[in-house]
Amino acid sequence: MSxxxxxxxxxxxxxxxxxxxxxxxxxxxxxxxxARRTSDVAAGFRDGLSMGAAxxxxxxxxxxxMWLALSAAWLADGVVSELRRDGCGPLVFTxxxxxxxxxxxxxxxxxxxxxxxxxxxxxxxxxTARFSGIAGTGLSPVGVVGxxxxxxxxxxxxxxxxxxxxxxxxxxxxxxxxxxxxSLAAVLPPDNLVARAAVLLxxxxxxxxxxxxxAGDPVIGDHILSIAAGGFASVVVSLSVAxxxxxxxxx
Amino acid sequence: xxxxxxxxxxxxxxxxxxxTALDSLDLHVxxxxxxxxxxxxxxxxxxxxxxxxxxxxxxxxSVRIDGRTPGDRVRTEGIGVLPDRVRLxxxxxxxxxxxxxxxxxxxxxxxxxxxVDLVMEMTGxxxxxxxxxxxxxxxxxxxxxxxxxxxxxxxxxxxxEPLSGLDPLWRARFRELLEWLRAERPDLTILLASHELGExxxxxxxxxxxxxxxxxxxxEVDDRPAAMETRVLEILQEARVE
Numbered sequence: 001m002s003x004x005x006x007x008x009x010x011x012x013x014x015x016x017x018x019x020x021x022x023x024x025x026x027x028x029x030x031x032x033x034x035a036r037r038t039s040d041v042a043a044g045f046r047d048g049l050s051m052g053a054a055x056x057x058x059x060x061x062x063x064x065x066m067w068l069a070l071s072a073a074w075l076a077d078g079v080v081s082e083l084r085r086d087g088c089g090p091l092v093f094t095x096x097x098x099x100x101x102x103x104x105x106x107x108x109x110x111x112x113x114x115x116x117x118x119x120x121x122x123x124x125x126x127x128t129a130r131f132s133g134i135a136g137t138g139l140s141p142v143g144v145v146g147x148x149x150x151x152x153x154x155x156x157x158x159x160x161x162x163x164x165x166x167x168x169x170x171x172x173x174x175x176x177x178x179x180x181x182x183s184l185a186a187v188l189p190p191d192n193l194v195a196r197a198a199v200l201l202x203x204x205x206x207x208x209x210x211x212x213x214x215a216g217d218p219v220i221g222d223h224i225l226s227i228a229a230g231g232f233a234s235v236v237v238s239l240s241v242a243x244x245x246x247x248x249x250x251x
Numbered sequence: 252x253x254x255x256x257x258x259x260x261x262x263x264x265x266x267x268x269x270x271t272a273l274d275s276l277d278l279h280v281x282x283x284x285x286x287x288x289x290x291x292x293x294x295x296x297x298x299x300x301x302x303x304x305x306x307x308x309x310x311x312x313s314v315r316i317d318g319r320t321p322g323d324r325v326r327t328e329g330i331g332v333l334p335d336r337v338r339l340x341x342x343x344x345x346x347x348x349x350x351x352x353x354x355x356x357x358x359x360x361x362x363x364x365x366x367v368d369l370v371m372e373m374t375g376x377x378x379x380x381x382x383x384x385x386x387x388x389x390x391x392x393x394x395x396x397x398x399x400x401x402x403x404x405x406x407x408x409x410x411x412e413p414l415s416g417l418d419p420l421w422r423a424r425f426r427e428l429l430e431w432l433r434a435e436r437p438d439l440t441i442l443l444a445s446h447e448l449g450e451x452x453x454x455x456x457x458x459x460x461x462x463x464x465x466x467x468x469x470x471e472v473d474d475r476p477a478a479m480e481t482r483v484l485e486i487l488q489e490a491r492v493e
Contacts, residue, residue, distance in 0.1 A: 006360060007355065010351060086340040086341070087334075088340060091332065091339070094331070096329040248306070248307070249300055249306060
C-alpha cells in the first residue's frame with residue numbers, strides 16, 4: 001500500500017493543474033455571461049428541480065453544480081480509460097500492486113482534483129462578484145467541498161462504472177446519456193412536466209444535494225443517505241468490473 | 252517453473268465468428284530457461300503471454316507459475332513484461348514514467364532516483380530523460396521498455412518482439428543486457444516471442460513453434476542458426492498444409 005501512497009500525489013498533480021487552470025479560465029469567463037444571459041434557463045433549472053428558497057436568487061449555483069457534475073464525469077472517466085488509451089495497463093498490472101488498490105487511488109486522486117478546481121473557481125467567482133454583479137455568489141469553500149464530494153461520490157462512481165465496462169469515449173457518452181436528458185427535462189415546457197418526472201432519478205437527487213450544499217443549507221440528511229448508499233454500491237461494482245477486465249500486451 | 256495445461260482461449264470478433272487464439276495448449280518451461288516462441292502473425296503468441304501474465308483469462312485449462320496462479324504471482328512478485336509496442340502516457344517525460352513504474356515496483360523511496368538514473372544509463376536514455384514518451388521513436392520506446400524491465404528485474408520475463416525497431420547496435424546491447432540479467436539471476440526464466448529466427452538462435456535455449464493456438468513443434472536451439480531457421484520454416488509449412 002505504501003507504494004500507492006507514494007504514487008497518490010503524482011496522480012493528483014497529473015491532472016489537478018490542468019483541471020484547475022481550465023476550470024478557472026472557463027468559468028470565470030463564462031459564468032458571469034451565462035448567469036446574465038441564461039437567467040431563464042437557470043430559472044427553469046431552479047423551478048424544475050425544486051430548489052425552493054435554498055438557492056435564493058443566485059443563478060450561479062445551478063451552473064456551478066452542473067459544472068461540478070460534468071467535471072466529475074470527465075475526471076472519473078479517465079480512471080480506467082486513460083490506462084487503455086495510454087496503453088500502459090499491462091506495464092502497471094504486471095507489477096506487484098493490487099489492481100483494485102491502484103484503481104481506487106486513481107479514483108480518489110480525481111476527487112482531489114475536483115475539489116481543487118472547485119475551490120479555485122469559487123474563489124475566483126467570489127472575488128469577481130463585485131465586478132460581475134452576480135447576485136448570491138457567496139459560495140463557501142465548505143459548501144464547494146461538500147458539493148464536489150456529492151458529485152464525485154455519485155457521478156464519479158457512475159462514470160467509473162461505464163469506464164470499466166466500455167472503452168474510451170463510451171464512458172463519457174454514458175454519462176451524457178444520463179445528464180443531457182435530465183438537464184433538458186428541467187427546462188423544457190410545458191410547466192416542467194418532464195422535469196417533475198425526473199424527481200425520481202438519483203442524479204436529480206445528487207444535483208439537489210450539490211446545489212443545497214453550495215447554497216449553504218445543511219438540511220440534506222435523506223439525500224446524503226441515498227447518495228452514499230448508491231455511490232458506495234456503484235464504486236464497489238465498478239471496481240470489481242474494472243479489476244476483472246482483460247488487457248492485451250500486443251500493440 | 253511455468254506449467255500450462257489444456258489452455259484454451261477464444262475471442263469473439265465483431266460481426267465474425269469466434270476465433271481460437273489458444274487451443275488446448277500444453278507448455279512446460281523449467282526455471283532458468285530462455286524459451287523462444289515463434290510462429291506466424293495471429294498464431295496466439297501475445298495471447299499466450301497475456302495468459303501467463305494474468306492479463307487474459309483462459310476459457311479452459313490451468314496456468315501455474317511455481318505452483319501459483321498468475322494473479323498470485325503478480326501480486327507477490329510481479330512479472331516483467333515487454334510488450335511489442337511499448338506505450339506510456341504520451342505527455343509524461345521518460346524519467347517521470349520510469350519513476351512511477353519504480354514506485355509500483357516497490358523500490359525503496361530513497362533508491363528510486365538512483366535506480367531510474369542507472370537504468371536510463373544502461374539503455375542510453377539519459378539524454379532523453381526529459382523527452383515526452385509520445386515523441387519517442389519506435390527504437391527508443393523499445394529501449395524505454397527495456398529500461399522499465401531493469402528497474403527491478405523479476406525472475407520471469409515475457410518479451411514480445413523485443414528486438415523490433417532496434418538498430419543493430421542496440422540489438423547487440425540488448426543481448427548483452429539479457430546476458431547480464433541471466434548472470435545476476437541464475438533462476439531467470441525468459442519467454443521470448445520473435446519473428447527473427449537468427450536473433451532467437453543467439454538468445455534462446457529452446458524454441459517452440461506455435462500455429463493456430465497450438466504448439467506444433469519444440470526444438471533445442473543449437474549453434475547453427477541457419478539450419479534452425481530452415482527447420483522452423485519447414486515446420487510452419489508442414490503445419491500450413493495440414
